[in-house]
Amino acid sequence: MAKVHCLLLCLFALLPTCLWGQEPKQPVRLELPYKLEETEVELMALPDSSLLVYSKTSNVWGTQATFLFEKYNAQLERVWSKEVELEPDSYFERFFTEQPYTYIAFSSDDTRNYKFLKIDLATGAIQATAHKIETIDLIYEYNVLQGRYFVIGRNRQDEKPVLLHINPEKDEIKLLPTIYAEESSFSDLLADAEHQRVDAVLTESNGRISRLQVKSFDADGELINNFFILQQEDKSLLNAEATPGDSATKMLVGTYGTRDLRYSKGFFVTPVASRGEEATFYNLLQLKNSFKFMKPKREKRFRQREAQRLKAGKEPTFRYRFLLHDLISTPTGYVLAAEVYYPQYRNSGGYMDASVRGGSRWLAAYKRTHAIAAGFDRNGVLLWDNSFRLRDLSTPELTHAIEVAYTLDGRMIMAYPEEDQIIYSVMQQDSYSDEKTFVDLKTYEEKEKITSTEEPRLIPWYGSSFAAYGFQRVKSSGNGTRSVFYINKITF
Known part of the structure; x- marks a missing residue:
């Protein structure tokens, strides 16, 4: 009896690992009759586990277009169409x-003309307002608080980022007070509905040192608080994400550098109100899995060499650029994910990385080596870290190449689409796996075959489910072929 009891305990202990190792499920697929050459489609995940699907179908000359919004529930059944x-x-x-509405910003050929839609998620009723914005010619970020818009855009005159407040009811547009130095940029924009504030995090640099500034505004765009978080000794604060909360509890989680401000040496956490005096720094060498993208022998040699350099008071040799994802709040704290990338340049001889100098070259792409996730408790103490090796993944522009989600059962999911596959990693805190895991997108019937996939995309949906979508040509069992826009639900 004791042996049976022991066996059961072992089985229960292994159960979570077995579940994490299972292939993702694809419980439902939706096909829509959209054609790649004439239709643009966007998917938006909603808080009630539904999807909002936007489509624009144009004629060949672009002189006529139909704009459609459709809401689908978690089973991809249509709820309404407008x-x-x-x-x-x-x-x-x-x-x-911002429940119960979704707000959407549209631009036009005239970069001064913008239109904003307010969509009632229950009924599909749509209100539209048009605004002539002389200050900007491009929108970078867009948040809403109490129906007021906060927009980070590109200044039409000098191409520097600016922060605008728009009251759509009164058609009032104002430039919010912020320091726009030569090297200033926005690191985060967070609308906190619970505390009725919008927090803007700015990175300010003179090329040698860097600091952060956090400005908090109410729904009317009035300044509530302003904090400067200075560098610590030889450490410059590069970029950061703000946690929800009031000024007393709000924290920044981000990256820091040393001599060369282009490269990150690790993560930091600091209370905003402390002005950086209580910041905690975590060098990448302190992280368990930050260099697992290397082969084991190479990682061992690398760590030994870097440890000797640190002991001798020298700078680390690794040169990582981080592209941060939005901070994820968890029941116990926060998770920050970052993609590690480097620019690829092209010359007459082919591709080369950023360290190569001389000759005629131009920026061709941003290549990823790996992604890092770091989990912290609510006091900023590092609990775990993990990484996801990214093989041959690059983007022509510096945008997120992977999607991330954190589930209620404590799993961290990183994934990205690659043709008719989803490449993914399911992390159990700091338990690292180098196995390449992927799932093939399924069609309606097993005997059908996907012959081509165009513009594949992926978004976190709800819980452990993602939505994979794009355009496909599918060959049926009867040798017929159809062109469709697909949405596959992927549940990890």
Whole structure:
């Protein structure tokens, strides 16, 4: 009896590991009759586990277009469908959901003209307002608080980022007070509905040292608080994400550098109100899995060499650029994910990395080596770290190449689409796996075959589910072929 009891305990102990190792499920697929050459489609995950699907179908000359919004539930069953009249040169830019509405920003060929839609998620009723914004010619970020818009855009005059407040009811547009130095940039924009504030995090640099500034605004764009977080000794604060909360509890989680501000040496956590005096720094060498993208022998030699350099008071040799993801709040704290990348340049002889100098070259792409996730408790103490090796993954522009999600059962999921596959990593805190895991997208029937996939994309949906979507050509069992826009639910 004791042996049976012991066996059961072992089985229960192994159960979570077995579940984490299972292949993701694809419980449902939706196909829509959209064609790649004439339709643009965007998917938006909503807080009630539904999806909002936006489509713009244009004629060959782009002189006519149909704009459609459709809401689908978690089983990809259509809840409602609404058309909206917009000018044919209207372009989807950004969206933000503040229940019970989703707000969408549109630009146009005239970069001064913008339109904002307010969509009732229960009924599909749509309200539209048009605004002429002289200050900017491009939208970077878009948040909403109490129906007021906060927009980070590119200044039309000097191309520096600026922060605007828009009251759509009164058509009032104002430039919010922020320091716009030569090297200033926005690191984060967080609308905190619970505390009725919007926090803007800025990175300020003179090329040698860097500091952070956090400005908090109310729904009317009035300044509530302003904090400067200075560098610590030889450490410059590069970029950061703000946690939700009031000024007493708000923290920054981000990256720091030393001599060369282009490269990150690790992570830091600091209370905003402390002005950086209580910052905690975690060098990448302190992290368990930050160099697992290397082969084991190479990692061992690398760590030994870097430890000797640190002991001798020398700078680390690794040169990592981090692209941060939005901070994820968990029941016990926060998770920060970052993609490690380097620019690829092209010359007459082919590709080369950023360390190569001389000759004629131009930026061709941003290549990823790996992604890092770091989990912290609510006091900023590092609990775990993990990494995801990214093989041959690059983007022509510096945008997120992977999607991340944290589940209620404590798993960290990183994934990205690659043709008709989803490449993924399911992390159990700091338990690292180098196994390449992927799942093939399924069609309606097992005997069908995907012959091509165009513009594959992936977004976190709800819980442990993602939505994979794009355009496909599918060959059926009867030798017929159909072109569709697909949405596959992927549940980890």
